[in-house]
Amino acid sequence: MDNLHYLFAAFSTVWIVLFAYLMRLTKRTKELGLQLEELESKIREKKGG
Amino acid sequence: MRSTLVSYVLFAAMLIALAAVFLWVPTEKEMGIIQRIFYFHVPSAMSAFLAFFLVFIGSIQYLRTREEKWDRLALSAAELGVMFGLIVLITGPLWAKPVWGVYWRWEPRLTSMLITFTIYVAYLMVRDYGAQASQAPRLGAVMGILAFANVPLVYYAVDLWSADQQLHPPRNVGLEPTMEYAKWICYATFFLLLFHLVAQRMELARIESAVVRLRQKLDDA
DSSP, X not given: OTTXXXXXXXXXXXXXXXXHHHHHHHHHHHHHHHHHHHHHHHHHHHHHO | OHHHHHHHHHHHHHHHHHHIIIIISOOBTTTBGGGGGHHHHHHHHHHHHHHHHHHHHHHHHHHHHOOHHHHHXXXXXXXXXXXXXXXXXXXXXXXXXXXXSSSOOOOHHHHHHHHHHHHXXXXXXXXXXXXXXXXXXXXXXXXXXXHTTHHHHHHTHHHHSOGGGOOSOOSSOOOOHHHHHHHHHHHHHHHHHHHHHHHHHHHHHHHHHHHHHHHHHHHHO
16 A cells, blocks of 8 residues: 555546646636627627717 | 537546446556556557547648648647646656656657657647647648657557667556456546547637637628
């Protein structure tokens, strides 16, 4: 059981890297949502005026 | 709907893989508990190779057809390949230290994997810095094709260089049946994860392109 901390570290790495990637995707999705809102308001402005 | 179903299947597969690795397989006699790193180190490596193969296919198809979907496939798969490659390069040394006594040695497979990983990071940097340039997909496609030449080198590194330079064991080391089944369960789970994430990333890339096009249209109007 001496090497349990290596196993723990390796196993944690898989989850941390995966989680970081998913966080990155989520952040990009949010940014796109904001860009879409901005574009929608621009379209409304153009239609209105 | 299909994506949600895949997510549930993936979740179940992950639970089965975890149970197989930590509850089902016996502890290996020589290496002990640390050998269990094998069940996510090797599938991560194979997933990275598969992702790099998708970059290769996407790049060829993009140069042939100039259809954006192939470029999106190449770019998305490259990101996932780098992600799985990073897992390989971190879990490998964590396995090596208790077994080989060192975290790292410049032996053929470790070195070739690090070079391959660096090349695909460079690919992503080229794509990122040239995101607005019209030539970026074409340049990326050429890079995506050339970069793939490294993948067989990594896979066959244990055969291509002499045995005295190797720390990795030969390919196709025999495993006892339980370990073999667990290995294939982990392969299936990691491949499913790869395909699911590539599909999600491709969809995000499609929306990004649509937003850029819409913005250009609005600016031009």
